[in-house]
Amino acid sequence: MTxxxxxxxxxxxxxxxxLDWTAGYAHPSAWAQDFPPLSxxxxxxxTASARGAMPFCDFMGRRTSYAELARDVRRAARGLQDxxxxxxxxxxxxxxxxxxxPVVYYGAMAAGLIxxxxxxxxxxxxxxxxxxxxxxxxxxxVSAAALLPTALTLxxxxxxxxxxxxSVAEALPPVKRLAFKLFKRSQTAAIPADPRITPYADLxxxxxxxxxxxxxxxxxxxxxxxxxxxxxVPKGAMLTHQNLTANARxxxxxxxxxxxxxxxLGVLPFFHVFANTCVLNRTVANGGEVVMLPRFDxxxxxxxxxxxxxxxxxxxxxxxxALLDHPAIAKTDFTSLRVCxxxxxxxxxxxxxxxxxxxxxxxxxxxxxxxxxxxxxxxxYEGLSKxxxxxxxxxxxxxxxxxxxxxxxxxxPGEPGxxxxxxxxxxxxxxxxxxxNADLIADGFLRTGDVASVDADGYLKIVDRIKDMxxxxxxxxxxSQVEAVLYAHPxxxxxxxxxVADAYRGESPQAWVALNADEIASGEVLRDWAxxxxxxxxxxxxxxxxxxxxxxxxxKLDRKALRQMVAAQRA
Numbered sequence: 312m313t314x315x316x317x318x319x320x321x322x323x324x325x326x327x328x329x330l331d332w333t334a335g336y337a338h339p340s341a342w343a344q345d346f347p348p349l350s351x352x353x354x355x356x357x358t359a360s361a362r363g364a365m366p367f368c369d370f371m372g373r374r375t376s377y378a379e380l381a382r383d384v385r386r387a388a389r390g391l392q393d394x395x396x397x398x399x400x401x402x403x404x405x406x407x408x409x410x411x412x413p414v415v416y417y418g419a420m421a422a423g424l425i426x427x428x429x430x431x432x433x434x435x436x437x438x439x440x441x442x443x444x445x446x447x448x449x450x451x452x453v454s455a456a457a458l459l460p461t462a463l464t465l466x467x468x469x470x471x472x473x474x475x476x477x478s479v480a481e482a483l484p485p486v487k488r489l490a491f492k493l494f495k496r497s498q499t500a501a502i503p504a505d506p507r508i509t510p511y512a513d514l515x516x517x518x519x520x521x522x523x524x525x526x527x528x529x530x531x532x533x534x535x536x537x538x539x540x541x542x543x544v545p546k547g548a549m550l551t552h553q554n555l556t557a558n559a560r561x562x563x564x565x566x567x568x569x570x571x572x573x574x575x576l577g578v579l580p581f582f583h584v585f586a587n588t589c590v591l592n593r594t595v596a597n598g599g600e601v602v603m604l605p606r607f608d609x610x611x612x613x614x615x616x617x618x619x620x621x622x623x624x625x626x627x628x629x630x631x632x633a634l635l636d637h638p639a640i641a642k643t644d645f646t647s648l649r650v651c652x653x654x655x656x657x658x659x660x661x662x663x664x665x666x667x668x669x670x671x672x673x674x675x676x677x678x679x680x681x682x683x684x685x686x687x688x689x690x691x692y693e694g695l696s697k698x699x700x701x702x703x704x705x706x707x708x709x710x711x712x713x714x715x716x717x718x719x720x721x722x723x724p725g726e727p728g729x730x731x732x733x734x735x736x737x738x739x740x741x742x743x744x745x746x747x748n749a750d751l752i753a754d755g756f757l758r759t760g761d762v763a764s765v766d767a768d769g770y771l772k773i774v775d776r777i778k779d780m781x782x783x784x785x786x787x788x789x790x791s792q793v794e795a796v797l798y799a800h801p802x803x804x805x806x807x808x809x810x811v812a813d814a815y816r817g818e819s820p821q822a823w824v825a826l827n828a829d830e831i832a833s834g835e836v837l838r839d840w841a842x843x844x845x846x847x848x849x850x851x852x853x854x855x856x857x858x859x860x861x862x863x864x865x866x867k868l869d870r871k872a873l874r875q876m877v878a879a880q881r882a
Contacts, residue, residue: 387418
């Protein structure tokens with residue numbers, strides 16, 4: 312709960328029951344600390360000034376220093392201003408993890424623009440909808456066959472005024488650049504001659520003498536990060552400069568080895584808020600190096616660990632499972648790897664134990680959401696790590712548990728409640744969604760939609776999402792608790808539980824399960840095995856065995872997609 316010495320209760324709020332867990336705060340820096348206002352470009356330029364010769368990025372063997380990054384960022388800012396972009400304009404990034412991304416990301420912000428992150432998996436219609444909502448008339452992409460044709464469709468429709476297009480080859484080392492041009496032509500698309508298209512190289516063809524924007528870090532939006540949100544409607548979270556830099560500094564503050572060289576394996580996609588904070592901005596904040604890979608591939612990730620001696624890897628559970636399952640792990644040297652941060656989905660105790668035993672690295676679970684600029688809490692990198700929890704809040708992050716039925720009240724003492732938090736990382740609000748803002752943020756505390764409990768040490772545990780709870784005959788069933796039982800069966804690799812309409816009980820819990828390799832089990836056997844371990848209202852009416860479960864772009868099991876798939880099948 313909220314540390315009693317640091318939270319002011321509003322006069323209209325009920326008196327909070329508090330647990331004084333700050334005496335047991337396990338992170339290596341104090342919970343009570345300030346993060347002075349700081350803009351994103353000022354954070355980058357400060358690091359570049361102090362550590363200019365140090366490497367910022369390794370992309371397929373080509374290394375870029377902080378001085379070179381700062382130079383190109385200034386050139387990008389000048390190039391954007393020369394193209395007519397002005398303070399407050401929105402520019403979309405439709406990019407994988409390539410060196411073009413940080414250059415335009417920081418360059419746009421230096422010029423006072425607002426960056427709009429777009430998933431490389433978007434269809435033309437999905438991309439058009441997001442750009443229209445954000446009011447972005449310009450887009451940056453690369454000449455990849457999976458991206459450029461989609462972007463060109465929007466240009467032809469008149470949904471865009473300007474495109475800036477680079478190539479993956481220009482970011483590679485010379486030898487790999489030649490090989491890419493010779494053998495990877497099927498993966499590239501031709502860039503048409505069109506006055507509305509500016510080559511990336513032309514954007515940077517200037518002396519970098521840009522006009523710095525006058526930025527108010529606490530008020531000016533730096534990033535529109537789109538999310539399903541706590542209500543399930545896609546919305547753009549307005550993340551200010553201070554939101555982004557404060558969260559980067561908060562994450563940096565909990566690392567006991569933050570003064571040592573950091574070399575982060577950058578396989579999480581930068582367009583996602585988890586990577587945006589924990590891979591990109593946090594690394595820039597402490598002057599570390601990003602070992603950048605365009606996408607996650609277990610073989611490539613293991614090879615990068617061997618080649619570059621990475622020290623940390625933020626990821627999702629399915630990534631760690633894929634590394635363990637790949638044969639190349641037998642030839643991988645993990646002695647440089649200190650810590651891995653898992654988010655996006657619950658981390659099972661078995662996976663955590665297996666990964667730590669195999670690699671010797673600490674694997675800790677954390678928690679965050681788009682509206683938090685990335686991270687709210689995590690287990691400590693050293694000391695007590697509680698399996699099944701999301702750890703303790705980051706410094707300067709306050710916590711409340713709200714009544715699940717009436718969020719204007721606090722949850723009864725000792726009972727789970729809807730997690731709400733306040734801190735410098737809380738978004739400014741949703742873009743063009745004033746009504747949603749009023750419902751979601753009150754007294755500076757943002758409602759997450761997640762049901763949580765907290766123990767006396769201040770370790771939080773996510774029980775489930777409010778909207779995912781299954782109503783069974785007037786009782787509430789948490790899908791994650793049923794899934795936890797299924798995961799205890801040795802044949803189960805992945806499991807998702809959803810509520811299916813039931814004429815008698817309203818809803819019935821049903822499960823979809825993917826099995827471990829070489830395991831054989833029927834749905835009926837798993838259902839019966841689980842039901843003897845579940846409460847009466849939690850019992851499954853069916854278990855369906857599938858080859859694979861739907862996942863999001865970052866590898867998180869996707870319950871929403873499963874619901875849609877099941878509904879389509881039943882229709």
